[in-house]
Amino acid sequence: MPAPDPVADVIVVGGGSSGCVVAARLSANPDRAVLLIEAGPGSSDPGPLGLLPVGPRSDVAATYPVELRPGRSTTISRGRVLGGSGAVNGGYFIRGTESDFRSWPQMWSYSQVLPYFRKLETDRAGDPRWHGDDGPMPVTRIGREDMHPVSSAFLDACEAEGFGYAADLNEPNADGAGPVPLNAVAGRRISTASAYLEPSLARPNLRVRTGIVARRVVFDGVQAVGVEVEIAGERRLLRARQVVLCAGAIGTAHLLMHSGIGPAQHLSALGLPVVSDRPGVGRDFGDHPEVTLAYRPHLRVPRDEHTAVLEAVLETDGIEIRPYTAPFAEIIPGVLDADPRLGVALMRPDSRGELTLRSSDPADPPVIRYRYLTSAADRAAMRSGLDLARGLLTSAAFGRVAAEPRAGSPTEPFENLGTSLHLSGTCRMGSEADRDAVVDDRCRVIGVDGVLVADTSVMPVVTSRGPHATAVMIAERVSALIEGGTSPTHDAQGSGRV
Numbered sequence: 001m002p003a004p005d006p007v008a009d010v011i012v013v014g015g016g017s018s019g020c021v022v023a024a025r026l027s028a029n030p031d032r033a034v035l036l037i038e039a040g041p042g043s044s045d046p047g048p049l050g051l052l053p054v055g056p057r058s059d060v061a062a063t064y065p066v067e068l069r070p071g072r073s074t075t076i077s078r079g080r081v082l083g084g085s086g087a088v089n090g091g092y093f094i095r096g097t098e099s100d101f102r103s104w105p106q107m108w109s110y111s112q113v114l115p116y117f118r119k120l121e122t123d124r125a126g127d128p129r130w131h132g133d134d135g136p137m138p139v140t141r142i143g144r145e146d147m148h149p150v151s152s153a154f155l156d157a158c159e160a161e162g163f164g165y166a167a168d169l170n171e172p173n174a175d176g177a178g179p180v181p182l183n184a185v186a187g188r189r190i191s192t193a194s195a196y197l198e199p200s201l202a203r204p205n206l207r208v209r210t211g212i213v214a215r216r217v218v219f220d221g222v223q224a225v226g227v228e229v230e231i232a233g234e235r236r237l238l239r240a241r242q243v244v245l246c247a248g249a250i251g252t253a254h255l256l257m258h259s260g261i262g263p264a265q266h267l268s269a270l271g272l273p274v275v276s277d278r279p280g281v282g283r284d285f286g287d288h289p290e291v292t293l294a295y296r297p298h299l300r301v302p303r304d305e306h307t308a309v310l311e312a313v314l315e316t317d318g319i320e321i322r323p324y325t326a327p328f329a330e331i332i333p334g335v336l337d338a339d340p341r342l343g344v345a346l347m348r349p350d351s352r353g354e355l356t357l358r359s360s361d362p363a364d365p366p367v368i369r370y371r372y373l374t375s376a377a378d379r380a381a382m383r384s385g386l387d388l389a390r391g392l393l394t395s396a397a398f399g400r401v402a403a404e405p406r407a408g409s410p411t412e413p414f415e416n417l418g419t420s421l422h423l424s425g426t427c428r429m430g431s432e433a434d435r436d437a438v439v440d441d442r443c444r445v446i447g448v449d450g451v452l453v454a455d456t457s458v459m460p461v462v463t464s465r466g467p468h469a470t471a472v473m474i475a476e477r478v479s480a481l482i483e484g485g486t487s488p489t490h491d492a493q494g495s496g497r498v
């Protein structure tokens with residue numbers, strides 16, 4: 001009997017920051033039928049920049065239980081909606097630095113990725129050597145004169161302390177204090193769902209299905225033949241010649257393990273069949289730990305929902321200091337913290353986390369252990385970041401808007417430990433000789449055929465800046481690699497190309 005027709009040439013799993021880009025770019029070729037499946041709802045409204053709709057009752061975010069460090073557990077959110085985490089985030093759209101890409105494979109050196117950073121954006125304020133002026137994502141900055149008083153007092157304090165002014169934090173190795181580049185227009189966040197996907201929706205070769213959860217990739221031997229999904233309680237196989245996983249750093253690692261790709265011992269212990277033993281799936285992920293300092297404001301400064309959560313930052317020596325423009329209670333519905341805060345984040349941490357499966361049921365969330373501040377170097381770096389932040393808080397310039405840190409300082413120095421929600425690198429790219437690499441430098445899953453990953457999972461090391469702009473760049477580059485077509489056989493079994 002002949003094999004049934006595929007439902008698509010390519011299935012893109014996950015319509016988040018990266019998935020919307022991949023679906024839009026791949027469907028620009030009218031000869032390729034693309035199906036995008038997204039677990040969350042569709043959304044055409046990017047939402048005001050100053051509100052993060054990720055609180056406990058959100059219908060556009062998923063929450064996961066995590067352990068930040070031994071004895072310190074919490075929950076984290078990811079966007080679960082077209083546009084993904086980029087549709088619910090802070091709108092801080094900053095590139096990885098030139099030096100970040102030195103630890104990526106040669107094909108992803110800064111000179112190789114720069115054309116894709118330029119292609120994805122319209123940033124007319126920046127130097128044209130580094131910036132694009134006709135890409136889908138608008139990048140803007142708030143003028144110093146229009147900033148919230150907390151942001152401008154913070155920049156003045158940084159300058160008074162001797163830090164340089166960085167007018168464009170998206171220049172290759174920009175450091176210092178400056179305005180945050182934002183993927184926003186007139187106080188509204190622009191996600192890749194609005195910038196890339198919506199303009200492509202009229203194409204007859206692109207279908208988008210929302211509210212559908214992928215359970216696993218299905219293989220015939222090592223060849224992917226499609227994706228198993230659950231629709232209205234019924235399991236179905238959606239067939240395709242190629243599957244591109246864009247389910248995010250949590251979702252993609254989770255899906256790969258449920259598809260039989262991961263540490264063989266772990267999968268076998270749960271009774272899951274092993275298709276390819278890849279010990280690196282879920283291992284050594286990175287994120288940016290953040291400790292916040294509460295302070296006493298002199299006055300309540302009016303802010304509306306279109307005011308960016310962060311308008312300015314200081315980048316120095318692997319530390320990012322974040323003067324939030326409002327207490328978290330005003331930013332995230334359902335959160336109770338009413339203190340204004342300065343965030344101190346480690347942007348090049350040593351400590352690495354691990355994601356494993358909780359059970360053989362794909363509906364169960366994974367186990368996520370960050371192991372934050374487990375390295376002595378990270379604890380020392382965080383202490384010096386907190387000292388620096390206290391110095392800025394007590395400076396004359398910041399004193400215009402606030403007094404010193406709130407009395408009754410935490411007894412434990414890292415008491416207010418949280419995460420930047422930048423989890424990346426659960427399926428890192430590397431050479432095929434590297435046992436811990438999960439994808440090769442073209443982002444093809446090693447050891448099988450027909451599956452690629454194009455999202456923040458593939459970062460070899462989390463960038464030393466927020467990952468959103470880099471997620472879009474990865475999606476642009478992987479789409480171009482797929483469109484470029486042929487690539488040599490890459491796995492030990494000698495099987496064909498993706």
Ligand SMILES: Cc1cc2nc3c(=O)[nH]c(=O)nc-3n(C[C@H](O)[C@H](O)[C@H](O)COP(=O)(O)OP(=O)(O)OC[C@H]3O[C@@H](n4cnc5c(N)ncnc54)[C@H](O)[C@@H]3O)c2cc1C
Pocket residue numbers: 013014015016017018019037038039040052054077078079080081082083084085086088089090091092093094212213214215246247248249251252255420421422423455456457465466467468469471
């Ligand atoms: C609240 C918040 C604030 C943040 N702020 C910033 C910021 O200001 N700047 C910055 O640079 N970064 C920020 N980040 C991080 C940044 O947004 C993410 O790193 C980035 O968007 C991740 O892109 P992605 O494509 O890898 O995954 P996502 O954008 O998370 O997309 C994954 C998509 O896959 C879908 N999916 C998952 N599993 C399945 C499945 N089994 N079947 C079908 N669909 C599935 C999800 O619903 C989701 O839509 C923030 C993140 C959060 C959550």
